[in-house]
Amino acid sequence: xxPTDAGPTPAPDDTLGSPPAPHPGAAPPAAPTPAAxxxxxxxxxxxxxxxxxxxxxxxPVDLDRDLDRITAWMNxxxxxxxWELAGPPETTAAHLRAQLDxxxxxxxxxxxxxxxxxxxxEIYRADLDxxxxxxxxxxxxxxxxxxxxxxxxxxxxxxxxLLRATADLVLDARPRCGRVLAEPDLRNTASVxxxxxxxxxxxxxxxxxxxxxxxxxxxxxxRHLL
Numbered sequence: 001x002x003p004t005d006a007g008p009t010p011a012p013d014d015t016l017g018s019p020p021a022p023h024p025g026a027a028p029p030a031a032p033t034p035a036a037x038x039x040x041x042x043x044x045x046x047x048x049x050x051x052x053x054x055x056x057x058x059x060p061v062d063l064d065r066d067l068d069r070i071t072a073w074m075n076x077x078x079x080x081x082x083w084e085l086a087g088p089p090e091t092t093a094a095h096l097r098a099q100l101d102x103x104x105x106x107x108x109x110x111x112x113x114x115x116x117x118x119x120x121x122e123i124y125r126a127d128l129d130x131x132x133x134x135x136x137x138x139x140x141x142x143x144x145x146x147x148x149x150x151x152x153x154x155x156x157x158x159x160x161x162l163l164r165a166t167a168d169l170v171l172d173a174r175p176r177c178g179r180v181l182a183e184p185d186l187r188n189t190a191s192v193x194x195x196x197x198x199x200x201x202x203x204x205x206x207x208x209x210x211x212x213x214x215x216x217x218x219x220x221x222x223r224h225l226l
Contacts, residue, residue: 034104035060039125040142041174043107049165053158054114056165058121061108063100067093069110070120073149082185083147084210105129111146111162118153119162121146123170126181134206135215140177142170159191163198167218178220183213192216199226 035044048057061070071092073079080086085095099106105128111119126132126143144166148154167180183206184191192214196202200216207213218226 033060034100034102035107035109037104039104039128040107040123043109043123043173046169046173049169051113051161051165053161056114056162057112058109058123058166058169059112059117061096061100061110063093063096066110066117067096069117069149070096073120073147076149076151078151078154079147082188082191111166113162118150119146119148121166123166131181131183131208134208135181135204138178140174141179141181142174142177143181143183144170145182155190157197159194160197163194163200167198167200168223171218171220171223180218182216183208184216185211186214187211199223201226 033044036042043058044060046058048055050056067089071089074083074085074092075087077086085091096108099108099122106122106124109121109123110117111121113119122143122145124143124145126141127137127139129143131137131143132141144163146159146163146166148159163182170177170180180200182195182200184195186192186205192202195214195216198218199222200218201222203215203217205212206215
């Protein structure tokens, strides 16, 4: 779900001293992207994961490059039934910009499998999200939203493979994160089943403003047992 609340303002890091003054006429330095920020441990730098289906990478969304592709996925009836973002590109763009213009607590990504963009992901700080009002949150809880883009990639167990790989990426890249969470709609039985197959366990049902959800959890302590 898109983040809605303002997050903590990190203290300035002055350990390196003040940056040098720019050369007259030089372009101002580019602002760091949310995907390169500390709230999700510099997601843009995470390495790809090896999976039985091939190498899988999370690539932060570039609006100019990716908008048409993600809009098409959002307008697939099977996706729209749960994401509720069907409509023109402006609808998808507004959803993406809410994250891209934020502080980095939620990063939208393409899932690229063996070099092919085939899924959309949101990796987010669940403890800083409105979700934290609905369950006993812990610091650095990390949440996952996803959709598989092409119908040919659905219904053959690929979702579970990629969910496991993504949860492992989160736990490897975020040492302070003790668990990865998801909150699929209870009506989406295929999604709940994929999370279970990926080593998540069902924790409880929670009522969110837009749905009744299954809170699914993959604990760091149990990651190699499930």
